[in-house]
Amino acid sequence: MAYHEIIVAGFGGQGVMSIGTTMSEAAMAQGLNVSWLPSYGPEMRGGTANCSVVIADTEIISPIVLEPSELIAMNQPSLDKFEPTVKPGGLILVNESIVERKVKRDDVRIVYVPSLEIASELGNMRVANMAMLGAYIEATKFLKFETVVDMLRNIFTSKKAHLVELNEVALQRGAACVRL
Amino acid sequence: MAYHEIIVAGFGGQGVMSIGTTMSEAAMAQGLNVSWLPSYGPEMRGGTANCSVVIADTEIISPIVLEPSELIAMNQPSLDKFEPTVKPGGLILVNESIVERKVKRDDVRIVYVPSLEIASELGNMRVANMAMLGAYIEATKFLKFETVVDMLRNIFTSKKAHLVELNEVALQRGAACVRL
Amino acid sequence: MAKGRVTFRQDWCKGCGLCVSVCPKKIIFLDESMTNRKGYHPATVKEMDKCIGCANCARMCPDSIITVERE
Amino acid sequence: MAKGRVTFRQDWCKGCGLCVSVCPKKIIFLDESMTNRKGYHPATVKEMDKCIGCANCARMCPDSIITVERE
Amino acid sequence: MAKELWKGNEAIAEAAIRAGCRCYFGYPITPQSEIPEYMSLHMPKAGGIFLQSESEIAAINMVYGAAGAGARVMTSSSSPGISLKQEGISYMCGAELPGVIVNVMRGGPGLGTIQPAQGDYFQATRGGGNGDYRLIVFAPANIQEVVDLMQEAFELADRYRMPVMMLLDGMIGQMMEPIEWKKPPVSPDDLPKKSWATTGTKGEREPNIINSLFISPEACNAHNHRLEDKYRRVIANEQRYETNDTDGAKIIFVAYGTPARLARAAAGILEKEGIKAGVFRPITVWPYPYEALHQVAAQESVKAVVTVEMSTGQMVDDVRIGVNGVKPVSFVGQAGGVVPTPREVANAALKALGR
Amino acid sequence: MAKELWKGNEAIAEAAIRAGCRCYFGYPITPQSEIPEYMSLHMPKAGGIFLQSESEIAAINMVYGAAGAGARVMTSSSSPGISLKQEGISYMCGAELPGVIVNVMRGGPGLGTIQPAQGDYFQATRGGGNGDYRLIVFAPANIQEVVDLMQEAFELADRYRMPVMMLLDGMIGQMMEPIEWKKPPVSPDDLPKKSWATTGTKGEREPNIINSLFISPEACNAHNHRLEDKYRRVIANEQRYETNDTDGAKIIFVAYGTPARLARAAAGILEKEGIKAGVFRPITVWPYPYEALHQVAAQESVKAVVTVEMSTGQMVDDVRIGVNGVKPVSFVGQAGGVVPTPREVANAALKALGR
Amino acid sequence: MAIVYQRSKGLADIETHYCPGCTHGIIHRLVAETLEELGVLGNTVGVAPVGCSVFAYDYFNCDMQEAAHGRAPAVATGIKRVLPDKVVFTYQGDGDLAAIGTGEITHAAMRGENITTVFVNNAIYGMTGGQMAPTTLVGQRATTAPLGRDKSHAGSPIRIAEMLATIDGAAYIERVTVTSPANVMRAKRAIKKAFELQIEGRGFTLIEVLSTCPTNWGLTPVKALEWLNENMIPVFPLGVYKDITKEA
Amino acid sequence: MAIVYQRSKGLADIETHYCPGCTHGIIHRLVAETLEELGVLGNTVGVAPVGCSVFAYDYFNCDMQEAAHGRAPAVATGIKRVLPDKVVFTYQGDGDLAAIGTGEITHAAMRGENITTVFVNNAIYGMTGGQMAPTTLVGQRATTAPLGRDKSHAGSPIRIAEMLATIDGAAYIERVTVTSPANVMRAKRAIKKAFELQIEGRGFTLIEVLSTCPTNWGLTPVKALEWLNENMIPVFPLGVYKDITKEA
Ligand SMILES: Cc1ncc(C[n+]2csc(CCOP(=O)(O)OP(=O)(O)O)c2C)c(N)n1
Ligand SMILES: Cc1ncc(C[n+]2csc(CCOP(=O)(O)OP(=O)(O)O)c2C)c(N)n1
Ligand code: SF4
Numbered sequence A, B: 001m002a003y004h005e006i007i008v009a010g011f012g013g014q015g016v017m018s019i020g021t022t023m024s025e026a027a028m029a030q031g032l033n034v035s036w037l038p039s040y041g042p043e044m045r046g047g048t049a050n051c052s053v054v055i056a057d058t059e060i061i062s063p064i065v066l067e068p069s070e071l072i073a074m075n076q077p078s079l080d081k082f083e084p085t086v087k088p089g090g091l092i093l094v095n096e097s098i099v100e101r102k103v104k105r106d107d108v109r110i111v112y113v114p115s116l117e118i119a120s121e122l123g124n125m126r127v128a129n130m131a132m133l134g135a136y137i138e139a140t141k142f143l144k145f146e147t148v149v150d151m152l153r154n155i156f157t158s159k160k161a162h163l164v165e166l167n168e169v170a171l172q173r174g175a176a177c178v179r180l
Numbered sequence C, D: 001m002a003k004g005r006v007t008f009r010q011d012w013c014k015g016c017g018l019c020v021s022v023c024p025k026k027i028i029f030l031d032e033s034m035t036n037r038k039g040y041h042p043a044t045v046k047e048m049d050k051c052i053g054c055a056n057c058a059r060m061c062p063d064s065i066i067t068v069e070r071e
Numbered sequence E, F: 001m002a003k004e005l006w007k008g009n010e011a012i013a014e015a016a017i018r019a020g021c022r023c024y025f026g027y028p029i030t031p032q033s034e035i036p037e038y039m040s041l042h043m044p045k046a047g048g049i050f051l052q053s054e055s056e057i058a059a060i061n062m063v064y065g066a067a068g069a070g071a072r073v074m075t076s077s078s079s080p081g082i083s084l085k086q087e088g089i090s091y092m093c094g095a096e097l098p099g100v101i102v103n104v105m106r107g108g109p110g111l112g113t114i115q116p117a118q119g120d121y122f123q124a125t126r127g128g129g130n131g132d133y134r135l136i137v138f139a140p141a142n143i144q145e146v147v148d149l150m151q152e153a154f155e156l157a158d159r160y161r162m163p164v165m166m167l168l169d170g171m172i173g174q175m176m177e178p179i180e181w182k183k184p185p186v187s188p189d190d191l192p193k194k195s196w197a198t199t200g201t202k203g204e205r206e207p208n209i210i211n212s213l214f215i216s217p218e219a220c221n222a223h224n225h226r227l228e229d230k231y232r233r234v235i236a237n238e239q240r241y242e243t244n245d246t247d248g249a250k251i252i253f254v255a256y257g258t259p260a261r262l263a264r265a266a267a268g269i270l271e272k273e274g275i276k277a278g279v280f281r282p283i284t285v286w287p288y289p290y291e292a293l294h295q296v297a298a299q300e301s302v303k304a305v306v307t308v309e310m311s312t313g314q315m316v317d318d319v320r321i322g323v324n325g326v327k328p329v330s331f332v333g334q335a336g337g338v339v340p341t342p343r344e345v346a347n348a349a350l351k352a353l354g355r
Numbered sequence G, H: 001m002a003i004v005y006q007r008s009k010g011l012a013d014i015e016t017h018y019c020p021g022c023t024h025g026i027i028h029r030l031v032a033e034t035l036e037e038l039g040v041l042g043n044t045v046g047v048a049p050v051g052c053s054v055f056a057y058d059y060f061n062c063d064m065q066e067a068a069h070g071r072a073p074a075v076a077t078g079i080k081r082v083l084p085d086k087v088v089f090t091y092q093g094d095g096d097l098a099a100i101g102t103g104e105i106t107h108a109a110m111r112g113e114n115i116t117t118v119f120v121n122n123a124i125y126g127m128t129g130g131q132m133a134p135t136t137l138v139g140q141r142a143t144t145a146p147l148g149r150d151k152s153h154a155g156s157p158i159r160i161a162e163m164l165a166t167i168d169g170a171a172y173i174e175r176v177t178v179t180s181p182a183n184v185m186r187a188k189r190a191i192k193k194a195f196e197l198q199i200e201g202r203g204f205t206l207i208e209v210l211s212t213c214p215t216n217w218g219l220t221p222v223k224a225l226e227w228l229n230e231n232m233i234p235v236f237p238l239g240v241y242k243d244i245t246k247e248a
């Protein structure tokens, strides 16, 4: 029985919400149950934006994630806020490009992803969150890269088709951080 | 045990409400319990205006009068509307100056008062309703003429003092209709 | 002068007197000898031959109960 | 020309750049080498000696974090 | 004190002034327009404020502002107008502002009729506005009781920092009865100062803020629980009710306001027919005297509980909650300005007894 | 049909369009602004009407006008905005107009917070407006259910000529879930004509009048009893609920909307601790499935009934009425945007069992 | 003899509840005649307000809706958006339109909502018993202004025609009265023009009609007309305040 | 060196939640400076609206009340009637004042309510995420006007200063903006004059300030100022619309 409770958190503008929706779409494409719940309102301005994603092969009981099995922390305040809530044995993915500190917990798996560096090497800063997602997929192993790539193919068509490959590379580069 | 449930009804402008309040004030002055409840709203325009008065030496249970023990009908529509509701053995006072028909019931006491004629003989049309009130007092015998006259004395002072006597005469002329 | 004729739906008249006040020939009056079902003295015209059918009364009647005819 | 000095409460700066746009001396810039606690590059002045203390910057600052002094 | 004959609406207004209220905002609506009319003449005489607002919504928000500024303040309206005040009442509760709101109920729904009814019970006791909040709701049954409770209404509003509603049927607003002014009038000058009110800092304290916004869920939840605690205190201390011949009765009528009078008349009818009937009359309909009702209903002698309302059945929910299954609960009522007759009420009791 | 990932608010809007609604009036408010936003783009595309009104009051009165003109019409808002619509809703009920009203609830009272809550239960089920009236109130627990019920909501509104409310907590509006469009879309052209609507007499019939005023008490009372009869029919025919593992359970959780999910999580926790717990979930909160709840609660096995809400306790009144004293009823909840945790809910059950 | 004036077919054949001499009745007739003359009675939906004219739904011989107090313009908007080809009008008093309904009328004008509003300004709340209206004159007595409206406390009367004329969406705004046969004819022309412009789809039209309330002014019907001429017209000058057909 | 400009004591010492470059902040400062300069901070009660400036109650260094959406003028009226000697102001956005609160602002003006309103017109609903406001320009995009405001459907923007200037009780009405230091100084003078007239008891005063919403306009803060100058000012001309001190 797979039951993933994920929090993706960061500054507004870092693509936090779209990491969440992309993994939700992918999970759905794989026939899993899924829910996505954003934070909203004035806290979006400047402060921390986050979303909760639940993915399961059973019915989803609650879309609210209080104790995530996996946390994707895109910035320092998010790590500060959610690190303590992660389930023991869970996973924390850290955007190490802008999070300066290390994770303090020792009862969780930890993956550091230099998302901005990856993106800048690929020449397109917008793929930073794809690197994070790639790392997530690799670390948790229940979503398939092909699913995401297929989705990308549906999004980027004709003129934008070249972006598929770029994003795919970003996914892989993120995934590589897990294998390190 | 006295328990009087009275409806006073007529056209707006006939002083229907003030007959009701005057008898209420008088009853109160005599230490009786009393309630006065007007009809209100657009029906006041043109249609029938009426008020319900309850006077009792016990506690008043409801200010609503559905089956009056006494009815003062100042015009024809009022008689039409309320005649059937009067309690058997009750009293109907009819303003015979403008009500053209007779009362049909034979299980009630009936008094006809030519209020406009009385008023015009006294040279002041505004005392017509005093004549009706006088008839009521005489017919029911629980309110005292002195109480009402005392009240009048408090209302009509200095310049208007002469109106006390005029009203008193009207009361008596009304009362006389009962004795006939 | 044109010759006119007015008729009133008297049972609906409220005796407001607006027609009386605007009749240029001053021929409308409230008939105190009559009380209609609503308790009002309704408007009426005695000297109908003076009516010029100007319809002033009908224009002012809030209850739209005046019909005006003209030759 | 008067001599001025401006100081910024940099940790409150949101990097909106309004001060930059109105400085007649064009001496204000957003310091990309710095990211404040809120995640913004705060405004700063390098060539303070060019400042004429006109207070344009402070008038336009939506966050009221600029103090201007003048001789 | 000598008795005086007062029209309900005018007595309400006068009672408020005597309770130290010097501030009234309202909008005309039948059958309560005599309240603003009386206020328009007598408030200025008492050195107070009367203002006819552009709407009921404006009125309740003026009440909010005035209450926040520390005044004893009142508004009044009737059913549709009270519906419009729901957001404002919810705000007052959220911001913990005192004030008295009079609803002289008429028949509904919608424009309904201007005749007396009791169709706004739910709105009054459950909060027709958004969120978890309560009002103290007095439901007096005659003018004397309105007058007697008015001072208390303002006091409780101030004590608990919450609005208090006077829930009256149009009958009480329109009728006249003799009343006595039992309590000495309250002078606004003698009232305790409200340290939380926005009266200007004078540079001597931190700003006071009147507010119902608590943007973070934790803060808003804490605020709600704080309010809940307050409401618990009100429930513990402020239940009022009256019983009439309920001891050993076979039938218990439950009614508030005018129908309580009718229920007593019905009890009289039943008495004559050899059935002992009593009347349980809540005077506060929130907090509802559940426990007291339960005890009355739980008596051995009681065979049925009959709720009487000038509505198609609203308080009957509270009666069920209070009786909690120990006795059968039934309902009799008329709506839209029709008042159930004592005979009808008595028959409902007979029916409840299976006769 | 393939599943699609939809945001609750957008799915609501789309579901309405697919239900043949071609007319929307509303005013922005978090957390439901995506509904008008979606409508502003897609209603015109579907040949329908989207209009952003100047206020919630204007919106509900536009709904009144449009409904009276025969349209399938909808409005949506969130708690304070719904408070403002109470008079209008009462009018719609009085004039017997169909329409769908969506309330995506946030925390209160007053401005409260924009986070999800369930503090408007009383307002929805008891009528926050004046007079005796009811709405059919659906309280779905996930987006799929909202979508599935939307067509029915419009149908019931038309069938009974009364407004139907969708009572959702902000969670459902804001979240995304995969959904399926199970029913074929309804074309407005296929809907039965409304002979009572004001569409112009064309000189072929007597004028139609849409109205809630019945000035004489007798007429107004008769109207109220007519409405009551209609509501009785709704009560008889339209109760919806779901039970989950209630057979032979020791604990019955009662919850609607998001807390029903939490209650099931709590039941799971209790299961592990050896206590069988089930969930009773009303899907219509008016008419409330009293009888069904009663039967579940009356089972021998049941020791306690625990109500779970995102409020300080509102539906618990209905639970008490339904359970009617056969089992102890208790409550657990958080308000103002805080959601009770499954552990908290499970603990409340343990407490109810005296552990 | 030929009939030159008779009761309009636009009026239902029932008596009104209005007080004797109340000019609401005249204004009803003008609207009814207009609808009849334009041949749109079968194609019209009217909206009645809450005020003395609340029962207007019984008096006009066309489909009608009764709106909540002040909300007639919103109700009319709902109708018109659904039925753009119908003629839609509201009939509203000054409490209804200029107090509680200020927002709704202003925004109907702003949207250029293609409806016609007949605004009956009698400077008082008639239905509820003579309380002060936003249009009550300074010094005029009312049951909630027993000593007369006090400017320093309650302000001066609001002038709706002037105010709404500042709004782009307003196509035609005129103030008229019905105190004489000549004024009645002018009022009729204004009302007819408003409906004609609506039928042409030109936008929001409003005719403010100064009207009497003999009952609550405490005057005979005839004296009430005089009082209106002498006291109201100076504060509410008659005339056209907006006319898009005259704009460049 | 002497300090020639610093943060006003009228502002509380906390950060605002406003988006970068949002001119709400400038307008706050002007009000705060005015209260400080007039020496009335300890004698003032402000009323915050529902809109982006909802938290204004935390930002001004004086007693504050938070009003329901649109009702600030009614709340202010309640305060002012109880405390006639206090300075009372409302701070309101265009959704708050010109949509849901149309009735309240109009009637505060009609009563000549002795308060000051600072009306921040940014042609959009900021707080709720960029929906159309009554002041949104024709063609301007908004989340509820995804193809731009369509005049034939939603009308043209309402001009509040012009509309309220028709009302007798309005003592001073001016429209200003804050798009440049010079405009900021003009805006400050206007706001100060309004408060001064209030202190003199002259009646209702309103300053409409054209303001930016970079976030929902989708522009950088600096571009937003330019957009305002180029697009809003032609529709909402700056200037004095009512000044009783200039009347005969
Ligand atoms: C929400 C609401 N508030 C108040 C009322 C009471 N009310 C009925 S009519 C009216 C005013 C009528 O005055 P106006 O609009 O000037 O019309 P008139 O009667 O003078 O023709 C009021 C306040 C109501 N029915 N509903
Ligand atoms: C009764 C009610 N309706 C709607 C809302 C939602 N709401 C909050 S702010 C706002 C509009 C804000 O726009 P504006 O007044 O222009 O201020 P800005 O945010 O642009 O400064 C709305 C509609 C609410 N809180 N209450
Ligand atoms: S104007 Fe009409 S109602 Fe008035 S008196 Fe003349 S006919 Fe009668």
Ligand code: SF4
Binding pocket: D004, D005, D006, D022, D023, D024, D025, D026, D027, D028, D045, D050, D051, D052, D053, D054, D055, D056, D057, D058, D068
């Ligand atoms: S004070 Fe004037 S010169 Fe100095 S930094 Fe500011 S804007 Fe530039």
Ligand code: SF4
Binding pocket: G017, G018, G019, G021, G022, G023, G024, G052, G122, G126, G127, G212, G213, G214, G215, G216
């Ligand atoms: S109260 Fe006034 S407005 Fe109403 S019908 Fe009578 S005269 Fe006309």
Ligand code: SF4
Binding pocket: H017, H018, H019, H021, H022, H023, H024, H052, H122, H126, H127, H212, H213, H214, H215, H216
């Ligand atoms: S949303 Fe717009 S108005 Fe609100 S703070 Fe941001 S920029 Fe300013």
